[in-house]
Structures are given as structure tokens and as C-alpha cells.
Amino acid sequence: MTGVGRGGDEYDVVISGASLAGSAAAALLARQGARVALLERRSDPGAYKVLCTHSITANARPVLAELGLVPALEALGAPSNDARWWTRWGWIEPKAAPGGPALPLGFNVRRSTLDPLVRARAAETDGVDLLLGHKVTGLLREGGRTVGVRAQAPDGEGELRARLVVGADGKDSTVAKLAGVPGREHANGRFGYLAQYRGLPLPGGIGQVWFLEPDMAYAFPNEDGVTVLAVLPGKRRLPAFREDLEGSFDAFVRGLPEAPPIEGAERISKIIGTVDYPLHSRRSAAPGLALIGDAALTGDPLWGVGCGWALESAHWLAGTVGPALVGRAGLDQAVAAYGKLHRRRLTGHQFFAADFAKGRPFNPVERMVFAAAARDAGAARHMYHYAARLIGPARFLGPAALARAAAVNLRHRRAS
Template identity: 75%
Template sequence: MTEPETTASGPQPDDTRTADRYDVVIAGASLAGCAAAILLARRGVRVALLERRSDPEAYKVLCTHAITACAYPVLDELGLVPALEKAGAVRNEARWYTRWGWIEPKAAPGGPELPYAYNVRRSTLDPLIRSHAARTPGVELLLGHKVTGLLQEGGRTAGVRVTTPGGGERELRARLVVGADGKDSAVAGYAGIPVRRHENARFGYLAHYRNLPLPGGVGQAWFLEPDMAYSFPNDDGVTVLAVLPDKKHLPAFREDLEGSFEAFVRALPEAPPIDSAERVSKIIGTVDYPLLTREPTAPGIALVGDAALTGDPLWGVGCGWALQTAHWLAGAVAPAAAGRGDLDRSLAAYARTHRRRLRPHQQLAADFARSRPFNPVERLMFAAAARDEGAARHMYLFASRLIGPLGFLNPVAVAKAAAVNLRHRFSPAGRPARPAGSPG
């Protein structure tokens, strides 16, 4: 058995058997995997961080490139906020178009600023967090290492089999294997963890533009019922522009992708002026992106990020949830992963947190992925948010995943939304302008 290949600096152990035994092996050195590795290692856990790609600058291409505000505390704990600010990451304020007008969340007069995180291209973010992980004591970043199977011992996973950059094979043993390897997780597949698939009746394409002005310099989203679109300003003056139409539009897009994409954008209310901007990427996307849900744990295994739950890209929550799930996992299992507690009990605690915090959001997203118009409750809340600053702030907290569906639809918030819409309905300005089918 050979000495582990690693990008970590410093001397390597002489005993190769010890070198191939870790507390935790993490498959996938993107956002979730790197965040989990850093947070576990800081808690005294020895981590092997595997990445199947050999290039340390590799990054995910198909992404919203947005980190929701719910993940800001994780970025802060990781120590990445100064580096992101220096790299030009854009604080992700936003406004949303609806049939009732624009929802434009603003801080309350005299109150604190709205919570935020960042829009930042993955070509900037992924290498940044990966290099941060590689410099963390206790983390060994193993590039070019692909998981080819799991090791079993006593009815539980006890490590992984991998291929190395030179074509060799290794076995890495650990108390815990973490699947941070995306929606098509090899770890979940080898473990036989079932996946629940929610079909997505929309498809999506995006492109990057330079010098694309947006009102107020903030992100925008269009709820066109059922079609969707968004534009997010990112680092280095680049804006990500995405369209997510109903699949009934797919034949036209397949016949003329560039023409259909640009026509869709030009038809948006207050459309971004793409004709005066420079497109600096290809138009990329996917025609089938289902929402996937797996149990986040199995004996000796934990899943984080998209491996456990893949959301609808129209909500831009994937990056934030990747960071949050890594944080929840590290907080729950670190002592046990280092041999100082009951690992199964710790994994159960992580699973409870994961299900409680994310499943309700996923259930709503799966329902909306059927590409339907707003339902009556959504009409109530979105109409109020377009008409009232307090309702807009409440909507912002939900969109940022700082409150869950129950918090968003609590009785007080629903009553306030109804009152806003009633006032609008009976106001002189509201009566003639009320769109047909609106809740008032």
C-alpha cells in the first residue's frame, strides 16, 4: 500500500496503514464537502477530502451562483466573508416581478439592514473554499480520487475504495463516510439509499453577461405563472441571466436555442438590455432537472448538499443548503466521529435537523415544480408583498430561507396580508388597477 497522495503540505506519516485510516472520509470537494471538512477538522476530526477531478481550480458550471442569506453564519464561521468581499462577491439584494407589480424588499425605517449573503460565480467560489480546506490542519485534500465502492464491516459502512490519479486503487477506512458528491451521489448509490424523485415541469438555460445594467444593481426574478426567469449580478461585473420556462416551450428552444433564449428575455417586463451587453459564456442548461430527496443518513454514512436533497434551481437555494447541511453535520457528529461518542445517535440528530429544516421547503418546491400558477394562498401573500413594505420584508425572509413555510404562513402574517389586500381593493387607486383573478 502506497503513501496517500495529497495536496496538503507538511510531512506525511511513515506508517502507510495509519495514513489510510481517517476519522471521516468525504467524497466531493465542492461547497458542502469543503465546508464539512473544515468544520469537522476544527473540531478535532481527521478528514480525507476526496475530489474525483484532478484540477484544484475545477468548479461547478450549472448553478445559480447564489448563496442565500440563511448560510451567511456558516460563511462567517468558515472565515470566508473577507475573502468573498475581496473577490468581488455581490451582496444579494433582490426584487421580484409579479402580476401585481414588483416586490421590492427594503429595510424598515430605523431598523437593521436586511440579511444577505452573496452572489459569486462558482469559478471564483469553488477554488477559494477548496484552497481554504486544503490549508486547514487535519484535512488532507486528495485530488483525482474517485470513489468506486464502499467498505462494509459489521453491517455498516467503514470506508471507501477509490481509484487514484495514476490508475491505482486504495482503500480508505473511516468511522464515517460523507457523501458530498452531488445529486447523482455515488456514495448514496453504492449504499443503496433510496431516492424520491419529483418531476420538474420546467427546464432551464442560463448565460453570463458583462456590463448588463440592472435597476438598483440588485438581482431580479420574474414570476410569470408558470414561466420563470432571474438575473443575478456577480463578481467581476458578470451577471447570470437564467430562464426557466414551462416544458411546452421546449420544442422551440430545441429548434433555436439562442433565438428562443434571447426572445424570452426581451419579452420580460422591464427586460434586462441584453442587446447592449456582452455575452461572455455559452447558453447552457438542462431540459430535465428533477427534485431529489434521500434520507440523509445510513449506518456509517451521512449525505450533505445535493446528495441528500436537490432543490429546484429556480429558488437558488442549493449553495446555501450545501453550507448549512455541512454545518449541521459537523455540529452533530464531530465528537463521535473522533471516537468520543455514539456515532449512530449523532447521525440520528443530524437527520432530524435536516428533515425538520429542509423537507417543508422541498415539499413546497416540488409542488410548484409542477409548473402551475400561484394557488390562492400564494396569490394572497405575493399580492400583499407587492403592496406593502412589511409584507415584502416577510417575503424576503422566506425567500432567503431564514424562516420556514410555517413561519411564512403563520396566522398573523396571513391576516396582515389579507388586510393589505382589502385596503388596496377598496382604495381609489386599487379599484381600477386590480388585475383580473387577483385576491384583491
Template identity: 60%
Template sequence: MLFANLGARVALLEKHSGMDAYKVLCTHTLQPSCMPVVKTLGLLPPLERAGARRHVTHLWTRWGWIEPRPAPGREPLPHGLNVRRRTLDPLLRRLAAETPGVELRLGSGVNGLLEEDGRFTGVRVTANGTETRLTARLVVGADGRNSTVGSLSGLPVRLSANNRLGFLAQYRGLPDGDASRVWFLDPDTAFAFPNDDGVTVVACSPSKEHHASAFRADPEGSFERFVRALPDAPPIDQGERISKVIGTRDLPNVYRKPYGPGLALVGDAALATDPLWGVGCGWAFQSAQWLVDAVGPAVAGGGDVPAGLAAYGGKHRAALDSHHRLMEDYAAVRPFNVFERLLLSAAARDAGAARHYYAFASRLIDVKEFASPGSLLRAARVNAFHRLRNAPSNS
């Protein structure tokens, strides 16, 4: 859609044959960081008409709940959206198909890349048992964590272990209010996100070391016991579970170089991190925008595509590397480090620190700004004041 809006002709190859196909295993949330792209695409009104829920996430920690609130007299906090993929994916696919310049080809699977003089120049596509070749000034792989385009490209890839399980289920009729909630049990995690159509997506990410055997033997029972044991747990027994308990026991972190000669990767095809952070959909929108900003005019108007691709790679690295490395590190299932404990405990005790943490969790600021010397000093002051205020009296 973004490329076509600049005047480019786009062949959109979709391996599914139906307009209503959607991804099942997902956190079903869009972070506040991607809302500008959602608005640019004109997606916000139709998503909200379809029932997408605005969210400002609350986080449970052992120091208490972090409940971000706007500063007195200030604008509301930036919000994200919770929307199930069965709602999001068909809506986005239809809007793309209706965009002038986009030709949607359903049931078209890529099985090879075309190359000439050291540059990717198109793809081999199989549809209805027939193979055809499509040439293009740019090939974009937006085909997910197990990207076929990424694998065929041979671009460098870094894999790292994720030592957590991931399981979720959908419930209707929970008296959940409006808040999206995340539990940082350190190191286990869980979340409950109210979504469209009165459905709440409930998920957990327990450590493999302590929970793998139980979830292997009894996934549904283990999931519901885990959720019921959460502090201030979502009242799943007051609602109706409308889905199976689904999940994965192995979901490594994947980071591919996001571009090559004549080719770019966006979303999970470039970077797929631990899903407990709920960043995959948002980073897909954002990386698409960065790519089009960097190379769109050249693709549409015959300019310098290689320079634009290098600029995209630089933007992608600058924006996401520090976030992803921290997520990789935490996916090893370690306890919070001293800096994380300092910042999280302050956020549970102070409104300003809570807003600072929310900006980071929403991916609106990077790791360097989140853990800057000034931020650490302010957090230390908050915690020192908390200790003084709660110290036993000598009288």
C-alpha cells in the same frame, strides 16, 4: 473544514485533478440563510475581496415588484451573496487544503463503499489507475445531485418530475445596478443576478409544455427572446455575452435519506430541488454545519456517532422538508395557489409584507411561519385596504 476545526482528521477526496475546477450549471448565488456558516468558516472576507456581490433580491409579480426594504430605524435586511462558481469553488478548495487536519486528494474517484457488521466503514478510491481503501469513522457524501456515494449506499431516494427547462448565460457590462431580480411569470420564471468581475448571470426556467420544442431547435435564440420579453427586462443587448447559453431539459427533484450507519449525505447529494429557487449552494453550507454540529464531537473524540447521525437526519428533515415539498409541488408547473397569490400580492403592496416574503424566499423562516394564520390575515388586510383605496369614486 468544520470537522477539522474540531480536531478530526479528514481525507477530502476530489474527483477533479485540478485546483481550479468548478461547477458550470448553477444559479451562482448563496441565500441569506447560509451566511452564518460562511462567516464561521471565515469565507466572507475572501469572497468579497474576490468580488462577490451582496444581494437583497427583488421579485417581479403580476401585482408589481416586491422590493424588500428594512423597517425605518432598523438594521439592514440579511443579505446573501452572488458569486460565480469559477470563483467560489477554487477558493473554497484552497482554504480546505490549507486547513490543519484536512488532506486534499485530487483526482480521487470513489468507486465503492466498505462495509462491516452492517455499517459503512470507508471507501474504495481510484487515483492514477490504482485502487486503494480508506477506512473512517464516518463517510460523508458531498458529491452532488448525481451522488456516487448516495447511489452506492442504497439509501432510500424519492424522485419527482420537474416540468421546467433551465437555461442560463453570463453577460458583462449590463447596466444592472445592485439588485438581484427574479421574475415570477406564473408559471415561467427568470432571474438576473449581478456577480463578481462585472458579470451578470441571467437565467430562465420556462415550462416544458410550452417551450421545449423551441429551445430544442434554437437554444440561444429562444433564450434571448425569452429574456427580452420579460417585464422590465435585463438589457442584455447593452452588454456582451461572455458564455454559451447552457442548460438542461430534465432536472428532476431528488430527495435521499441523508444518513445511514456510518454515512451521511450533505448538499445536493441529500436533497436537490428545482434550481429556480437558488437554494442548492446555501443548503450545502447549512447541511454541512448541521452534520458537524450533530456528529462532529463524536467523530473527533470517539463518541456516539449513530446517535449524532440520527440527530442530523432529524434536523435536516425539520429544516428543509416543508420547503422542498412546496418546491416539488410548484415544479409540476402549476399556477400559484390562493395562499401564494394572497401573500405575494400583499408583498407587492406593503413594506411589512415584502419583508415577510423576503424572509421566506431567503429561507430564514419555514413554510409554516410564512403561511401562518396571522400572516394570511395581515395579507388579507393589506389587499382589502388596497382595494378600498383604489375603488372608483362615486362622485
């Protein structure tokens, strides 16, 4: 299909945004029998998000597996995203327990590789119409619920009617704005710049993350021998970066503990970034409407969880509303169930991310758990499971975990 119908084409679902969340949701819903219109404002099927951590946390690997994309990513050379984290107490180096299962890992992969791959998987799924160059300009409303969209297509404007409209159109979601979805914005006390390098060796060939309190940095190996290097300083450093971006970027990297040797590497991209990246939290469900990915919740990029949550939220949506779409009953209740699930799974994560985004040093509890993770293999594994979003804040900072961290630190003080 190449355009929106003048008489209002009928679908089960219209999804605005064919990036990770939208494409994954389209494929997963269509596999259940739904007819899906997947709208993408850009006309290029190879379009991709430029500003990104370029890493997928382990929580999303099951979604990639369900989409059948793990073998493709491995064939493309996307490395697993194991990493070590520098702190003032030393390096935290998560490893599997002796004789225990391997740590679940995600992938480091550039969006120029990932986005077209996931979009193509959606486009080849029976029941999905990928409509490139289609921009949502309005919502259709009847009886207090959303029943479709108005969209500008390459050949004119028209309407698409659907039982469910899904906003997967990013942190500045047009769908959310048109629907008047309530939300909350959290200021970010850091800014960020990144660049891609070839020939940049990293210890162990794995990712490196620096917690400099409050500044941050990371270096992640990606496919094709490329390393993504990012700096996320507190905004007190912004004037220097504005005056001399390249000089400030290089000086920041050279000042890192065990700094990556950028002098001997080839920078193959511009230094790109943003000086203002607030966190957004929106209500993710309303009658006839759902938000997924960054449209529902935009986290702090320093944690690298955006891709993982985009894929997970698409999976949650498909799991809750898919049966109702096919059964043609109870859809609004299913959408509400998705909203509750999204809120339950991510509100705690966002609360702590928004607090740390203030650009402050570690608080006493953070000092305790990070110090313990640098000194104890079990504490390091526990922290990894939280960083990979395999456990939530309640378990990460539960009484047993805090007691263990306190005991580790006490033993360290006694020994020293």
C-alpha cells in the same frame, strides 16, 4: 497525501466530493480535531460547478463567516444578493424596516470563484488531506454499517477506512447509490438556460427575478462586472428552444417586463442549461454514513437555495457529529441526530418547492401572499426572509402571516 493506501488508510471521516458541501464539512470537522480525507474525482484544484444559480442565500452567510470567507468574498467584489421580484401585481422590493436592522444578505458569486476558494480553505486546514483525482468506486461494510470506501486514485485503487463516510458528491451521488439509500424524485415541469454578460445594467444594480406564472427568469449581478441571466420556462416552450436555442433565449429575455437590455451587452459565455432537472430527496443518515448538499436534497434551481443548503448541511453535520468523532463515542446516535435535523429543517421547504416545480401558476394562497408583498413593505420583508431561507414554511404561511396578507389585500381593494 497523494494516493489511497493498499492496506487501508485510517481516518475519522472520508468525504466524497470537494465542492461546497464537502469542503466546508471537511474544514469544520478538522477544526474540531477530526482527521479527514477529502476526495475529489476531478484532478484540477480550480474545478467548479458550471450549472448553478451562482448565488448564496442569506441563511448560509454565518457558515461563510465561520469559515472566515466573508472578507475574501468582499475583497473579490462579490455583491450582496439583494433583489426585486416582478409579479402581475407589481414589483416586490424588500427593504429594511425604518429604523430597524438591515436585511440579512448573502452573496452573488460565480462558482468559478467560489468553489476553488472554499476548497482551498479546506486544504489549508490542519487535519484535512485533499485527495484530487480520487473517485469512490465502492463502500466498505462491516456489521451493518459503513466503515470506509474503495477509491480509484491516479496511481491505482485502494481503500480508505473511516468511522464516518460522507457523500457530498451531488444530485447523482455515487455514495448514495452504492449504499442503497432510499429517496424520492420529483419531476420538474420547467427547464433552464443561463448565460453570462458583461455590461448589462440592472435597475438599482441589484438582482431581478420574474414570476411569470409558470415561467421564471432572473438576472443577478456577480463579481467582476458580470451578470448571470437565466430563463426557466415551462416545458411547453421546450420544442422552440431545441429548434433555436439562441433565438428563443433572446426572445424570451426581450419579452420580460422591464427587460434587461441585452442588445447593448456582451455575452461572454455560451448559453448552457438542462432540459430535465428533477428534485431529489434522500434519507441523509445511516450507520456510519451521512449525505450533505445535493446528495441529500436537490432543490429546484429557480429558488437559488442549493449553495446555501450545501453550506448549511455541512455545518449541521459538523455540529452534530464533530464532538462524537473527537470523543470516540456515540457516533451513530450523532449521525442519526444529524438526519433528524436535516429532515426537520428542509422537508417543508422541499414539499413546497416540489409542488411549484410542476410548472403551474400560483395557487390561491400564493396569489394572496405575493399580491400582499407587492403592496406592503412588511409583507415584502416577510417574503424575503422566507426566500432567503431564514424562516420555514410554517412561519411563512402561519395564521398571523396569512391574516396580515388578507388584510393588506382587502385594504388595497377598498382603496381602489
